[in-house]
Amino acid sequence: xAEAHGGYYLPQPSHWPITGSITLFILFFSTASWxxxxxxxxxxxLLGFALLxxxxxxxxxxxxxxxxxxxxxxxxxxxxxxxxxWFIFTEVMFFGGFFxxxxxxxxxxxxxxxxxxxxxxxxxxxxxxxxxxMHMAPGLKDLEFEFMPAWPLATFNTIxxxxxxxxxxxxxxxxxxxxxxxxxxxxxxTVALGVLFLLVQVYEFHHAWTSENLTLASGVYGSTxxxxxxxxxxxxxxxxxxxxxxxxxIYRGHFTPEHHFGFEGIAWxxxxxxxxxxxxxxxxxxxx
Numbered sequence: 001x002a003e004a005h006g007g008y009y010l011p012q013p014s015h016w017p018i019t020g021s022i023t024l025f026i027l028f029f030s031t032a033s034w035x036x037x038x039x040x041x042x043x044x045x046l047l048g049f050a051l052l053x054x055x056x057x058x059x060x061x062x063x064x065x066x067x068x069x070x071x072x073x074x075x076x077x078x079x080x081x082x083x084x085x086w087f088i089f090t091e092v093m094f095f096g097g098f099f100x101x102x103x104x105x106x107x108x109x110x111x112x113x114x115x116x117x118x119x120x121x122x123x124x125x126x127x128x129x130x131x132x133x134m135h136m137a138p139g140l141k142d143l144e145f146e147f148m149p150a151w152p153l154a155t156f157n158t159i160x161x162x163x164x165x166x167x168x169x170x171x172x173x174x175x176x177x178x179x180x181x182x183x184x185x186x187x188x189x190t191v192a193l194g195v196l197f198l199l200v201q202v203y204e205f206h207h208a209w210t211s212e213n214l215t216l217a218s219g220v221y222g223s224t225x226x227x228x229x230x231x232x233x234x235x236x237x238x239x240x241x242x243x244x245x246x247x248x249x250i251y252r253g254h255f256t257p258e259h260h261f262g263f264e265g266i267a268w269x270x271x272x273x274x275x276x277x278x279x280x281x282x283x284x285x286x287x288x
Contacts, residue, residue, distance in 0.1 A: 009076045016059040023051040060245075067262065068254060077261055084265045088272050091235070095276050098231070102224045102283065109220070147221060148214065150285035153204045157197050158281050161236075164193035165274045168243070168267050176257045180250065187247040190270075194240035201233050228280055235273045242266040 027048025034041025066072065072080075148154070167190040174182035205226075208214040216226050246266050249255065255263055 009071060009073055014059075014062070016055065016062065019051075020055050020059070023048060023055050027052060064249070064254070064262070067259075070259075080261050080265065084268060088268060091272060095228075095231070095279075098224070098228050099279065099283065102228065105220045105224060148204065148208055148212070148225065148285060150281065153200055154281055154285045157200050158277065160193045160197045160200070161274045161277050164190045164197075165271055167193065168270055172263065172267055175250075175255060175260055175263060178257050183250055184247070187243065187250060191240065191243050191247055194236060194243060194270075197236055198233065198240065201229070201236075205230075225284060228284055232273065232276055232280060235276070239266070239270050239273050242269065 026044060030041050030044025030048055032041075034045055167186045171183045171186035171190065174180075174186065208225075214222050214225070216223055243266060246263050249262065
């Protein structure tokens with residue numbers, strides 16, 4: 001357990017960093033081995049995930065204990081805020097790369113390949129006219145798919161996520177006002193909206209893959225669609241787990257109106273995934 005010496009936070013030596021390094025090595029090495037055909041790969045990956053859960057519960061539990069023990073001062077609070085801000089910035093760059101790939105494919109690559117240039121369209125595609133999203137292309141049976149419309153599933157999910165941003169904000173203001181019953185109610189609503197979003201997205205993916213012939217192999221449209229929406233769904237999953245954790249902590253009496261950055265950090269992250277979804281809804285669904 002860390003200690004506060006004269007108001008200055010000084011963490012004690014911990015086994016969690018080396019445990020995390022070993023856990024991630026086992027997880028990634030086993031996954032890579034599984035992809036290469038190793039029979040023991042799936043079992044090693046399951047072991048890695050199990051160790052990861054132990055790591056998360058143990059390390060986060062230590063941090064929560066230090067926070068509730070009032071060992072963190074204003075300096076530590078600023079450190080957490082800057083760390084969360086930089087983490088979200090890296091996520092902005094992560095999604096920016098995928099949005100950039102989508103933009104380049106739509107604006108430059110597909111028109112170039114589908115134009116009159118002999119060195120590209122005629123030689124590579126036999127003179128066939130190609131246009132985004134390149135579905136039902138003549139003679140290209142593996143590209144015969146339906147692109148995903150904005151209505152109704154994506155629209156409903158947009159409503160769910162935007163509503164969840166409102167409810168988590170209401171919960172945050174209630175926490176600052178000391179109204180814990182209101183915090184609990186609106187956090188439960190926020191978690192429910194996050195879970196509902198994920199359920200709709202799972203149904204959409206299954207429908208696209210099985211009924212619309214839209215897969216990762218469906219040309220550049222299929223790969224960008226699943227990469228963007230899939231990684232966003234992964235982030236919503238992480239955010240929902242965070243919301244559930246924060247809600248459980250609220251029921252255990254954690255956080256005060258003056259001391260609740262753990263709540264704020266998850267709220268920041270949740271607002272971020274909501275903003276990313278708005279970009280996806282516009283550029284992947286509406287402007288498809």
